[in-house]
Amino acid sequence: MFGMKLGRGPRPLRIAYGRLFHEANARSPVLTERADFDRMHHLAGDELARACGLRGTELKSFMPHAELTGFRQAARLAGNVETVPLTSALAVPGGPLSRACWNEMTGELLDALRDAGRLDGVYLALHGSMEVEGLDEAPEAWLLREVRRVVGSKVKIAVSYDLHANLSSGLVDPVDVLVAYRTNPHWDLAPTGFRAGNRLIRALRGEITPVHAWRKLPMVLGGGNTIDFLEPMRGVFRAMRAMEKDPRVVSASLFMVHPYTTAEHLGWAVHVCTNGDAALANELVDGFTDRVWEQRKSRLPPMLSxxxxxxxxxxxxxxxxxxxxxxxxxxxxxxxxxxxxxxxxxxxxxxxxxxxxxxxxxxxxxxxxxxxxxxxxxxxxxxxxxxxxxxxxxxxxxxxxxxxxxxxxxxxxxxxxxxxxxxxxxxxxxxxxxxxxxxxxxxxxxxxxxxxxxxxxxxxxxxxxxxxxxxxxxxxxxxxxATGGATSFDQVIHARGIVPTEPATSLLDWREADPILRRPKRARTPMGSASPSSA
Ligand SMILES: [Zn+2]
Incomplete structure (x- = not known):
């Protein structure tokens, strides 16, 4: 378009990267604090860049190479891409983040983004099922809105999510590239970051035009055993990987939601991104959602008293x-x-x-x-x-x-x-x-x-x-x-969402609930007053 593609000629692409990652259990009385991140993983700037090099250790005592190392590797292979470390923090699953912890962590990330200088892209590794004390919307949705506000509309944003994310419009709409883990338990953190980086760079260079389609299923538990390499989910994951091999497809993702949240728009989700072909994205996403929907009747392993x-x-x-x-x-x-x-x-x-x-x-x-x-x-x-x-x-x-x-x-x-x-x-x-x-x-x-x-x-x-x-x-x-506690399936099954869900209610089709579950939710508590950016 400009005669010279970004990052191909003398001026390199500049892409910032960071992470804010936590899986919250809304029923735990133990709030997650900054010390929980500090203990597990909390890095910034040069220290983060070193940890995400091939010789570094990204998540110590957990996984040497994770999303950000994978992203950096994609940038290295693409050539002429400058990567800019922001902040990265991860804590083990626990109760919602305290408001003070959330304000500090997002404040650091957004400050680093403001100080990053001219950028072409941003990549963030997020979970998608965070909760914050007193915040009545998906925290990731709030964060992505703020990131978009800082970088403006021309900078492209790539995000990777955990496959237990509860996808909602606030997690999809502000994003140009969206990928997710494709293994459960999750061992593919680095490949996920690589895919995010690779697609973001190709989009920035005009090689692909990502077009998204996504669906929500009125289903909170299903699939029986949800391990990706065991039945009944093995065939589903195989079909998803095959879909992404199609050269017209940019990414395909399945989200088997982490159900222990207060989110009303709770449910499994499917996301497909194609290269500029909206009709194909819709056709593929509908077909794959039908395939996933079949899993709603596969029985959970029997629970014993x-x-x-x-x-x-x-x-x-x-x-x-x-x-x-x-x-x-x-x-x-x-x-x-x-x-x-x-x-x-x-x-x-x-x-x-x-x-x-x-x-x-x-x-x-x-x-x-x-x-x-x-x-x-x-x-x-x-x-x-x-x-x-x-x-x-x-x-x-x-x-x-x-x-x-x-x-x-x-x-x-x-x-x-x-x-x-x-x-x-x-x-x-x-x-x-x-x-x-x-x-x-x-x-x-x-x-x-x-x-x-x-x-x-x-x-x-x-x-x-x-x-x-x-x-x-x-x-x-x-x-x-089963005895009753914060991860009780019984409570999940009978939790009241905005639509009836499987398996509490037997449903024939997902299509009626899908638009309701995808509808943007207006935050009842505006974050503006407590947000670091408005301070
Ligand atoms: Zn997960």
Whole structure:
């Protein structure tokens, strides 16, 4: 158009990049604070640029190369692209961000953007299911609006989302390039950033003209098991990857929403972007949405009550004794999944073990910072009458216990104290109470307090799937146990949105709900008064 394409001649393309990433659980009483980002990942400027080089470590102790490294790699391969680091912050899933934390984090990002000088593009790695204390709209929508305000209408914006994003118009409309993870659990962070960068650069050079079409499905849970490489979702993910191989298609994304939010416009979503062909984008998105919609009837794995779980655990132990030991049964505490932002302070499973399973050896992690503080300086081997209350504000039933303080440790979850209750019937309850939400994904969690995972009859887990990688040679029997908590499917299914949703309501078609779910929502609390940009 100008005779010389940007970034091809002497003047390089200038693209800024950054991240603000958090998966919120609106039902957790534990707000996410700036310290939670500082502890996990919070970098800016040159430090961020170094971390996102091929020799750097982008997300320490988690993933060496993630979205921003992938983006930088796309820029390097494209040639003549200057990348400008902004700020990048990520915290583990938890309760909504406090307002102060949100104002600080977005303030830093937007200040860096204002200081970035002339830009042709911006790339942001976002989640798409954030929540902020007292903010009545998708935080990412607010942020993208502010970013657009800072850079103006001519600069192109690329965004990558987690596939658990709750897509809404505020997350789609301000964006020129939109991609998402295509694996669950997510290992493709770097390839996702690469795709975002590659498409943004091609759009800036006029090689492609991204045209978007997207749909929302009135469906909050579905797909049974949502692991991308297992049935029933394997075929769906394969079809999506095949679609993106079509040279006319810029990107294709499926969003299996993170449902533990306050969003009314909640539902799965499909997004397709083509090179300048709106009719094709609409045709492809409708066809793929039909394919995804078929998954609404695939059954979720059966949830057990604690009593049913105990029956199953005893069966595992009986059969294990006959065949040589089969290893512990795993109870996945599906209503208190720390990996999905729950606080981990469920006391109900511990209560059941104490009352009904004195023959079993059980390892149970419980978030209870008050009890940790009470017993932190107690002598090892000393006995105490205590009350286990779980997470403050989580309203779990208190459990009175006569415990022996057996070990203590400090690590990723703050201080941890091991409390033992030994039963005359041969079993024992080994409670590990923690300062922070506990995630015993790795058996080293138990080793830190002198416990061997193989010695347990039952181990309680706080994530859906990831732990299986690390217990692959230890545990072979996995039971989802439901008790009521921040990640309760029951509450999700019966939450009231703006339209009836599967699976609570049986629906024939997604087409009636789609335009309602995609309609822009007007914020009831304008952010202007509290926003950093208007300060
Ligand atoms: Zn996710």
């Amino acid at each position: 604690v009593d049913e779980g105990l029956v199953a655990a005893r069966k595992v132990r009986r059969e294990g004794l006959g065949l040589g030991r089969l290893g512990p049964a795993i109870f996945v505490d599906v209503d208190d999944i720390v990996g999905a932002g729950a606080p981990g302070g469920n006391t109900r499973i511990a209560t059941a073990f104490l009352a009904k399973a004195r023959d079993l050896v059980a390892f149970v992690p419980v978030h209870d910072p008050a009890l940790v503080a009470e017993l932190w300086s107690a002598r090892e081997g000393s006995r105490h009458d205590v009350v286990l209350r779980g997470t403050p504000g989580y309203h779990m039933p208190p459990l009175a216990l006569d415990v022996t303080v057996s070990a203590r440790s400090t690590g990723d979850f703050g201080r941890m104290v091991r409390l033992d209750v030994r039963h005359a019937e041969g079993g024992a309850l080994h409670l590990v109470v923690t300062d922070g939400p506990p995630l015993p994904i790795h058996p080293s969690f138990w080793r830190a307090v002198g416990l061997d995972a193989r010695a347990a009859d039952v181990i309680v887990q706080k994530n859906f799937f990831h732990y299986r990688l690390f217990y692959a040679t230890t545990a072979f029997s996995h039971f989802p146990v």
